[in-house]
Amino acid sequence: MASDIRIALDAMGGDHGPSVVVPAAAVALERRPDLQFLFYGEANAIKPLLGSHPGLAAKSQVFHTDVAVKMSDKPSQALRTGRRVSSMWQTIEAVKSGAADCAVSAGNTGALMAMAKFCLHTMAPIERPAIAAMWPTLRGESIVLDVGATIGGDAQHLVDLAVMGAAMARIVLDIDSPTVGLLNVGAEEIKGVEEVRAAGRILREATLPNLRYLGFVEGDDLGKGAVDVFVTEGFTGNIALKTAEGTARQLSQYIRDAMGSSLMARIGALFARPALEALRAKMGPRASGGVFLGLDGVVIKAHGGADAESYAGAVELGYDMVRQELLGKIGEMIAHANGFRPMPAHSGAARS
Numbered sequence: 001m002a003s004d005i006r007i008a009l010d011a012m013g014g015d016h017g018p019s020v021v022v023p024a025a026a027v028a029l030e031r032r033p034d035l036q037f038l039f040y041g042e043a044n045a046i047k048p049l050l051g052s053h054p055g056l057a058a059k060s061q062v063f064h065t066d067v068a069v070k071m072s073d074k075p076s077q078a079l080r081t082g083r084r085v086s087s088m089w090q091t092i093e094a095v096k097s098g099a100a101d102c103a104v105s106a107g108n109t110g111a112l113m114a115m116a117k118f119c120l121h122t123m124a125p126i127e128r129p130a131i132a133a134m135w136p137t138l139r140g141e142s143i144v145l146d147v148g149a150t151i152g153g154d155a156q157h158l159v160d161l162a163v164m165g166a167a168m169a170r171i172v173l174d175i176d177s178p179t180v181g182l183l184n185v186g187a188e189e190i191k192g193v194e195e196v197r198a199a200g201r202i203l204r205e206a207t208l209p210n211l212r213y214l215g216f217v218e219g220d221d222l223g224k225g226a227v228d229v230f231v232t233e234g235f236t237g238n239i240a241l242k243t244a245e246g247t248a249r250q251l252s253q254y255i256r257d258a259m260g261s262s263l264m265a266r267i268g269a270l271f272a273r274p275a276l277e278a279l280r281a282k283m284g285p286r287a288s289g290g291v292f293l294g295l296d297g298v299v300i301k302a303h304g305g306a307d308a309e310s311y312a313g314a315v316e317l318g319y320d321m322v323r324q325e326l327l328g329k330i331g332e333m334i335a336h337a338n339g340f341r342p343m344p345a346h347s348g349a350a351r352s
Helices: 019-032 041-052 055-056 075-082 087-097 108-120 157-171 195-208 234-261 265-282 308-323 326-340
Strands: 005-010 033-039 060-064 102-105 130-137 140-145 179-182 210-216 229-231 292-293 298-303
Touching: 005 019, 005 087, 005 308, 019 033, 019 041, 019 055, 019 308, 033 041, 033 087, 041 060, 055 060, 055 157, 075 087, 075 108, 087 102, 087 108, 087 298, 102 265, 102 308, 108 292, 108 298, 130 157, 130 234, 140 157, 140 234, 157 195, 157 229, 157 308, 157 326, 179 195, 179 234, 195 210, 234 265, 298 308
Parallel strands: 005 033, 005 102, 033 060, 102 298, 140 229, 179 210, 179 229
Antiparallel strands: 130 140, 130 292, 292 298
């Protein structure tokens, strides 16, 4: 029988802290009985909540911390005041030490990425980590990365994103050779900035196993699900993410306004409620969590305002990444991609 997956939880992270994190862990444990939890945070706030979930308490440990990273903290500030002593840092450090297999936090995204990169470092030869999000499409779901971890990037960075995204897609989408596209301003090979065009040339020539590169894709292809993995740098990816979330809220408000506009509309809304709830669940990138890719450890970012069900989804996402060996799949694909990695300028390679 496979051993339990150990999840370290930043109990103080997010808008709601332990009042959501503990019930979420109970939900995840009910669905994944082979889980264990390490809670980091204010013990006096965590332990009473665990008392309401005896099954969870039996599979949990609580580690008290006095410091919590604030949602408003800048990454540099969080590192100065929270390094080694905060619930966020100790959650990540549990993965580094081997005490946990995965870290989950709903806390400050910038601080979490800074601490995770500082504590865990990146997988060689990956230089810059990424955040990957699940994106609803007409075909089901796709993966989009980077949605905000790092701004800008050269061609090799985009190729690394493609490799990491494909590795994640093999797990969460259960596709042996996921399709990959580079987000661009047009599908023609002559369009876009040089970094994107160069990355396209590398991916076309590489013919990597477990990755099928289909070329450039445009913004409207996101909703269509034209490919399994959409690749872009973090500036563009974060704007796309926030635009999608804002559009989803806008449409939801339009629907609420229309359904409340008259007595007959309100009556119709009562009958349509199940369908409307299903529609709302599909709109906007999945709120359960984003995966930090490229780190030498598994870290999941839950939504700051996540409820128990959404946070449990983030825990289960981490569970899947560990159980199905995300790091191993990334390492395997990077090894194949290394043959197409440009030689560094100081390597002494011949020059024309």
